[in-house]
Amino acid sequence: MDKREPLLVVDKLVQHFPVSRNYTVKAVNGVSFNIYPGETYGLVGESGSGKTTIGRSIIRLYDPTSGTITFDGDVISGGMDNNTRNKLRRDMQMIFQDPMASLNPRKKVESIIGEGLDIHHRFSSEAERNEMISAMLKKVGLSSEHAARYPHQFSGGQRQRVGIARALIMNPKLIIADECISALDVSIQAQVVNLMKDIQEDTGCAYLFIAHDLSMVKYISDRIGVLHLGYMVETGTTEEIFNNPIHPYTKSLLSAIPQPNPVLEKQRTSITYDYKSSGIDYASGTEHLVDGSHMVLATDDEFAAWTK
Amino acid sequence: MEKGTTILDINNLDISFRTNAGSIHAIRGVNLKLRKGETVAIVGESGSGKSVTMKAATGLLDGNATVNSGEILYTYEDEQGNMVTTDLLKLSKKDMRRNFNGRHIAMVFQDPMTSLDPTMPISKQIMEGMLMHTDMNKEQAHARAIELLNLVGITDAEKRMKNYPHQLSGGMRQRVVIAIALASNPDLLICDEPTTALDVTIQAKILELIKDIQAKLGLSVIYITHDLGVVAKVADYVNVMYAGRIIETGLINEIFYDPRHPYTWGLLSAMPDLETDDARLYSIPGSPPNLLHEPKGDAFAPRNSYALVIDEKVAPPFFKISDTHYAATWLLHPDAPKTEMPAELKARLERSRKEAGYHG
Numbered sequence: 001m002d003k004r005e006p007l008l009v010v011d012k013l014v015q016h017f018p019v020s021r022n023y024t025v026k027a028v029n030g031v032s033f034n035i036y037p038g039e040t041y042g043l044v045g046e047s048g049s050g051k052t053t054i055g056r057s058i059i060r061l062y063d064p065t066s067g068t069i070t071f072d073g074d075v076i077s078g079g080m081d082n083n084t085r086n087k088l089r090r091d092m093q094m095i096f097q098d099p100m101a102s103l104n105p106r107k108k109v110e111s112i113i114g115e116g117l118d119i120h121h122r123f124s125s126e127a128e129r130n131e132m133i134s135a136m137l138k139k140v141g142l143s144s145e146h147a148a149r150y151p152h153q154f155s156g157g158q159r160q161r162v163g164i165a166r167a168l169i170m171n172p173k174l175i176i177a178d179e180c181i182s183a184l185d186v187s188i189q190a191q192v193v194n195l196m197k198d199i200q201e202d203t204g205c206a207y208l209f210i211a212h213d214l215s216m217v218k219y220i221s222d223r224i225g226v227l228h229l230g231y232m233v234e235t236g237t238t239e240e241i242f243n244n245p246i247h248p249y250t251k252s253l254l255s256a257i258p259q260p261n262p263v264l265e266k267q268r269t270s271i272t273y274d275y276k277s278s279g280i281d282y283a284s285g286t287e288h289l290v291d292g293s294h295m296v297l298a299t300d301d302e303f304a305a306w307t308k
Numbered sequence: 309m310e311k312g313t314t315i316l317d318i319n320n321l322d323i324s325f326r327t328n329a330g331s332i333h334a335i336r337g338v339n340l341k342l343r344k345g346e347t348v349a350i351v352g353e354s355g356s357g358k359s360v361t362m363k364a365a366t367g368l369l370d371g372n373a374t375v376n377s378g379e380i381l382y383t384y385e386d387e388q389g390n391m392v393t394t395d396l397l398k399l400s401k402k403d404m405r406r407n408f409n410g411r412h413i414a415m416v417f418q419d420p421m422t423s424l425d426p427t428m429p430i431s432k433q434i435m436e437g438m439l440m441h442t443d444m445n446k447e448q449a450h451a452r453a454i455e456l457l458n459l460v461g462i463t464d465a466e467k468r469m470k471n472y473p474h475q476l477s478g479g480m481r482q483r484v485v486i487a488i489a490l491a492s493n494p495d496l497l498i499c500d501e502p503t504t505a506l507d508v509t510i511q512a513k514i515l516e517l518i519k520d521i522q523a524k525l526g527l528s529v530i531y532i533t534h535d536l537g538v539v540a541k542v543a544d545y546v547n548v549m550y551a552g553r554i555i556e557t558g559l560i561n562e563i564f565y566d567p568r569h570p571y572t573w574g575l576l577s578a579m580p581d582l583e584t585d586d587a588r589l590y591s592i593p594g595s596p597p598n599l600l601h602e603p604k605g606d607a608f609a610p611r612n613s614y615a616l617v618i619d620e621k622v623a624p625p626f627f628k629i630s631d632t633h634y635a636a637t638w639l640l641h642p643d644a645p646k647t648e649m650p651a652e653l654k655a656r657l658e659r660s661r662k663e664a665g666y667h668g
Contacts, residue, residue, distance in 0.1 A: 046507035047478070155595045156354075185353040186534055190578035190591030197588065212507060215537075219580040219589070242582065256512040258537025259581055262560045263664030265540040270512035 006034035013067035015057050027053040029230040040207040042221030049227040051210045055176045093167035097179040099159035103151040110147035116170045140165045157188035176208045214257045226250045231282040236294030246296045246306050249273050316342040321378035332599050334360050336552040349531040349539040352549035358532045362498050367404035411441045414489035418501040420481035424473040430484050431469035441492040456487040479510035500532045548572050551607035558633030565661050568635040570614045577653040590650050
């Protein structure tokens with residue numbers, strides 16, 4: 001097992017949204033995982049599996065129903081004192097899915113990127129602030145003239161770069177990237193993913209990479225968690241998950257990835273997985289260790305049957 | 309109609325849009341052929357003109373569009389069994405709506421939530437086209453609608469008929485959209501990013517469903533997509549579009565195992581397959597051109613690390629690689645310097661050729 005101190009520990013996170021007196025959306029039901037400094041953890045699952053909710057609960061856009069989240073030694077899941085809150089807001093940043101919707105259209109790029117600096121008083125003079133902003137723009141592959149422009153004057157890929165610059169300027173330890181490349185064109189996706197990898201090498205930040213595109217997740221992540229209906233059904237290193245999937249849901253997910261190889265692709269059919277008819281009850285499953293860091297959610301009988 | 313007859317033939321299509329900023333030359337000479345029972349995919353980034361081409365074929369072009377030149381010949385069998393060929397661009401909007409949309413050419417759109425009417429039960433939406441285009445009465449249409457729902461794999465069809473779109477899951481909604489498209493027995497189905505809004509597991513199911521139905525009913529299908537994985541699963545022919553032009557066209561195996569255009573190389577390498585473990589993904593630098601300014605020479609030249617001097621002056625014509633495979637790049641000219649595709653991609657194609665047992 002890993003001896004390093006984890007940067008983020010999520011322990012039995014539960015996030016419910018009461019809709020009315022007798023109906024509650026149970027988005028996340030007891031999910032646990034760790035993220036170590038400088039690594040990329042990929043969260044995959046279909047829409048409605050709770051992957052975005054987990055990201056938003058961690059950065060405290062939601063108040064978790066129960067469970068604890070520990071970030072860099074501090075518990076951040078309950079009430080926080082001012083110090084902890086400031087630290088959280090500084091060291092954890094988020095990149096959103098839609099770069100058009102997540103940038104304020106009435107602000108110049110300079111104010112968008114500089115907002116965190118202003119709030120946390122991270123500069124001693126105006127000149128230093130401008131210096132930091134233009135250095136950040138260069139880092140994400142834009143030029144310092146772009147600082148005076150508005151978001152609508154950029155293309156989709158450039159806008160996502162602005163979103164990345166805004167997250168990076170605080171020198172965060174953890175960046176939550178929520179489907180940050182799904183809204184981009186294929187050729188632009190590769191550019192943004194390369195940029196994210198370069199930045200990780202430079203600054204040593206960790207990513208929580210939330211996505212539904214499995215080939216991209218496999219490419220960028222060190223470890224992966226597979227979510228379904230608010231349960232973490234399987235987690236492990238990328239190799240463990242892709243080479244030896246245990247849970248039937250993971251298997252069906254992997255079998256559905258389209259491959260750019262027409263001869264093979266035409267012969268292949270995807271494996272069907274239907275939770276209702278599968279007879280699996282996630283709530284009664286417990287975590288079973290396969291080997292290394294590879295965990296599967298299953299009851300004892302299921303685990304025995306799947307690993308046969 | 310026999311298999312193999314050309315049913316759609318787009319010749320030299322050229323379309324521009326009037327906007328406040330000036331005229332945008334969105335389609336710059338597109339040629340495309342589709343034969344009965346076959347599947348053609350049009351691949352390209354947003355803004356490459358792939359959707360506009362198909363909108364022209366269905367008469368759904370926006371009001372500010374002008375067709376500068378070209379023809380879209382559509383061949384079908386009329387009620388007497390005669391083969392008729394018409395130019396779809398010459399038809400009036402009314403004629404198009406009444407006689408072609410739905411009846412001959414049907415379309416499946418990207419987002420099933422926005423293409424279905426939230427205020428109507430799905431039964432009404434499926435029957436609408438049938439009551440319009442055929443002389444079926446309500447009972448017959450109802451029976452046929454149930455039959456269609458069964459065909460697209462919706463269980464409990466009878467009960468589902470009364471449902472509204474919001475009561476169905478994303479995959480179910482897209483199945484309903486496909487059922488609506490099939491309602492009046494079209495010959496040609498155009499799928500505009502049919503699975504982009506869906507999850508991978510459901511995407512695979514929907515693609516398999518369309519393939520199944522195509523085989524059963526002998527439909528011709530056009531896919532518009534940017535996802536090469538989807539293309540690999542469904543298509544017989546592939547057309548790669550860039551900046552309003554088709555830049556490479558060929559059989560699916562030719563495009564995937566032996567691509568010749570640098571842009572196709574870029575597209576293929578930008579998408580990691582499950583074996584990719586290179587430190588960096590190959591990416592195409594820059595972004596697609598703004599067609600407000602007519603590109604001089606080859607539109608791809610500014611992003612192309614293989615560009616030659618001539619690329620900036622004259623747009624390349626199509627060079628023939630095989631009877632079915634053509635690519636518009638000067639690199640294929642006999643006088644061009646010898647160039648190789650990026651090494652990572654070469655290794656990958658080698659591997660996938662081996663896995664597939666393909667010898668081209």
